[in-house]
Amino acid sequence: MAGTAAAVQELDEHQRVALDACVVAALALSSSEGGAKERMRLLMECHGRYVRSFGGREQAPSYEVFTGRLCGSRVADLLPGRPQGSVLGEMWLLDGDGMPNSALHRLAVEATEHGHQAPGIGADIRHLHSLLRAVGMLPVSTGLSRISGETVQHAVFRTLRAAGFEAYTRGREAMVRTPVLTRRELSRNTALVELGAYAGISPTRQFAGQWAACPMCKWTMRATYRPNGAVDLDCEDERHSLLGARYRAEPTAEGWRLAPRGELRAVPEPLPVEGYVALPYALWLWVTLPGLLEVELRDRLVTLGAEVRLWPFGDAYDLHVTRPGRSRAWRVDVKTWADPYGLAQKLREDPEGSGELCFVVPEHLRGYLPLLRRVVKASGARVLTDVDLVTEVEGA
């Protein structure tokens, strides 16, 4: 998916407008939320923007052709000038049956100016808009696609820090470990209540008044109604879904039952929507996901007897690790980018300089260690996988 963000960056202004219109239209077509009239109006609006994006350079498709092509066409083929050679040439928004692609929500958040209008995910995006405005981060007319995940992270963490270091660490850890909370649990964390990050569970991630958590990140899985009345549940994280966070929910006489669609045999329990609150998509994407390895690593190191401080010194890096009675210390910055080349670029740009720091990447990126080590060589930083770090701390 990091490849998708890069591919979107390479589009020209016309192609971006067209992509925006296609993504919102695909969401409107595949959602059952809202009235038919509302959806029709939204689709017409999208078509209007789509036609204008062609700017007379090519013949723009009619409304019927536009909506018809959204199902089963590669994204690149929908855009003016048909950009070649990127992942957009390999992915579609809706498959031949009109079922949404797993990337659709992410595109709505990261690549559209009008995603807030879309059914389902639009509510998430509007929630994030108002949160960012409340912390003074987002001018009224700016869309999310104009600001980076890092900017959002920064704004959220800065707001939490205003409540004191303790509240900051506790709030941030909660957003990583518990992206879904009961309303009672939330009410006990003042900093989180004031931040206003949690809200009712999105309709796109509930079925028959229920929801189910991804076994890996604990966030609400996306619910897609199949034509036969069953519901597919998938973690929005492609990696989690591939590793088995995908299930089928079917109504039975005793209520809804979940069955695995992947390798993972552990089946989460469906829970009532009532009484629970969840992070919106973008905060799960930009705060929960990158934080998972950080808190996991902390837990593993503490088990070994190490002392670990999470996000020390105003978030200069992620973990400060020491072993009682020994002089050695580790300053660890965890990097979880899905795209190692993007990560290499990021390390190259690190303005702080990275002397004495260990960058830790997930074990599944081990193959990229030589590349990443070449990148940070001059700075004196090291690059390890999480498994390497645990072994090193254990042996020290």
Ligand SMILES: [Zn+2]
């Ligand atoms: Zn997950």
